[in-house]
Amino acid sequence: MILHVDMDAFFASIEQAVNPKLKGLPIAVAGAKKRSVITTASYEARKYGVKTGMTIVQGLKLCPTLRIVVANFKKYEATSIEIMNILKFYGDVEVYSVDEAFVEIGNENPEAVTNCFKSKIKEKFNITCSVGAARNKTLAKLASGLKKPDGFFLIKDVSEISHLPVSEICGIGKKIACKLALSGIITIGDFMKAPLHKIKEVMGINGVRLFYVLKGEINEHVNPYTEKPKSIGNSMTFDRDLFYKEEIYKALFQLAEKVGFRLRNEGLEARHISLIVRYKDFQTFSMAHKQLMPIFEEKEIFQIVKFLIDKIELVKPVRLLGISASDLYPAIQKKIFDNKIEECYRIIDKIREKWGFDSITWGIVHQKYSHNKPISPAWRPNRIC
Numbered sequence: 486m487i488l489h490v491d492m493d494a495f496f497a498s499i500e501q502a503v504n505p506k507l508k509g510l511p512i513a514v515a516g517a518k519k520r521s522v523i524t525t526a527s528y529e530a531r532k533y534g535v536k537t538g539m540t541i542v543q544g545l546k547l548c549p550t551l552r553i554v555v556a557n558f559k560k561y562e563a564t565s566i567e568i569m570n571i572l573k574f575y576g577d578v579e580v581y582s583v584d585e586a587f588v589e590i591g592n593e594n595p596e597a598v599t600n601c602f603k604s605k606i607k608e609k610f611n612i613t614c615s616v617g618a619a620r621n622k623t624l625a626k627l628a629s630g631l632k633k634p635d636g637f638f639l640i641k642d643v644s645e646i647s648h649l650p651v652s653e654i655c656g657i658g659k660k661i662a663c664k665l666a667l668s669g670i671i672t673i674g675d676f677m678k679a680p681l682h683k684i685k686e687v688m689g690i691n692g693v694r695l696f697y698v699l700k701g702e703i704n705e706h707v708n709p710y711t712e713k714p715k716s717i718g719n720s721m722t723f724d725r726d727l728f729y730k731e732e733i734y735k736a737l738f739q740l741a742e743k744v745g746f747r748l749r750n751e752g753l754e755a756r757h758i759s760l761i762v763r764y765k766d767f768q769t770f771s772m773a774h775k776q777l778m779p780i781f782e783e784k785e786i787f788q789i790v791k792f793l794i795d796k797i798e799l800v801k802p803v804r805l806l807g808i809s810a811s812d813l814y815p816a817i818q819k820k821i822f823d824n825k826i827e828e829c830y831r832i833i834d835k836i837r838e839k840w841g842f843d844s845i846t847w848g849i850v851h852q853k854y855s856h857n858k859p860i861s862p863a864w865r866p867n868r869i870c
């Protein structure tokens with residue numbers, strides 16, 4: 486049995502939990518800028534029609550008493566990580582988004598398991614979630630939305646929800662729903678009765694797969710976060726030893742870029758960043774810094790190693806530098822609207838994948854430290870410490 490857990494009005498609930506004055510009030514969480522949009526609204530505000538994606542002005546028009554709270558993504562991310570860790574007690578967990586996860590609970594009673602973690606989450610954070618249970622992820626996800634907020638819904642067989650519109654199924658967006666409607670497929674019941682060639686005509690092979698998943702003939706497994714590396718590190722041995730801080734900063738930024746790229750590629754973020762320095766005479770030492778929140782950006786990684794190297798006086802020329810990122814966490818998709826950083830990194834990484842790593846870089850390393858030796862991706866701090 487698979488559970489889909491979806492936190493209720495996640496960002497807004499957290500704000501209400503940490504500031505009891507907001508409890509029971511219509512609130513909306515939005516970015517700091519004047520023209521920011523609403524990321525989510527409390528259930529009290531939803532009664533007035535306030536929704537995700539509206540501007541603050543639109544929200545206030547619908548609900549003049551609406552309280553606007555500025556989003557604090559770090560707070561939401563920290564809560565999300567802790568919630569995912571609670572869920573891990575109950576089975577394999579696949580983190581789906583910042584406030585959603587699938588949990589594989591085997592033959593356990595889904596309602597009993599749900600009650601257990603619901604009360605733990607409530608006790609720790611004073612927020613609620615809605616849970617869907619089914620034999621597959623698609624139906625479990627659909628089920629979690631059927632009794633919001635603080636709900637539980639079990640779907641034993643797709644026939645129990647045949648009256649619902651097909652657009653309720655994750656993966657069937659507005660466009661596909663319209664095309665299906667033109668073929669007379671409006672409800673989930675219609676979908677399950679439709680000839681397969683019709684579904685294939687509209688949705689291709691994905692539609693056929695979906696049909697068999699809903700029928701229970703294809704199993705969907707929860708993909709827990711496993712087999713990921715324990716640390717990600719890169720080092721660079723220089724052709725000529727470095728002495729000046731400016732040169733060292735450039736080399737460190739290049740290393741931070743490699744580590745950041747590899748972290749994002751693995752879908753990971755790191756809390757522990759260490760810096761390794763080897764002098765000309767092979768004397769080697771390392772320094773480390775632990776962050777409160779996990780990071781994935783080279784700029785942040787660089788700031789940490791710069792801070793570390795600035796704390797010491799380099800007494801001899803440097804032969805090798807290395808950066809290692811550890812204490813890794815699965816990166817959580819940040820769907821916040823005014824966070825352009827992720828989008829920016831996504832584009833940089835795509836360019837690098839297509840045109841090679843050196844095809845794009847940040848201003849700081851415009852004049853790269855030139856070296857002939859490749860950076861070894863196999864570097865681990867304990868090998869050379």
Ligand code: TTP
Nearest residue numbers: 491492493494495496524525537584820821822
């Ligand atoms: P959702 O789970 O879609 O919404 P929600 O938890 O606020 O409400 P519901 O009870 O209906 O599940 O998203 C989770 C959080 O992600 C949400 O609180 C705010 C944020 N978010 C964005 O930043 N941008 C978006 O486009 C969406 C949909 C959500």
Ligand code: MG
Nearest residue numbers: 491492493584
């Ligand atoms: Mg939610």
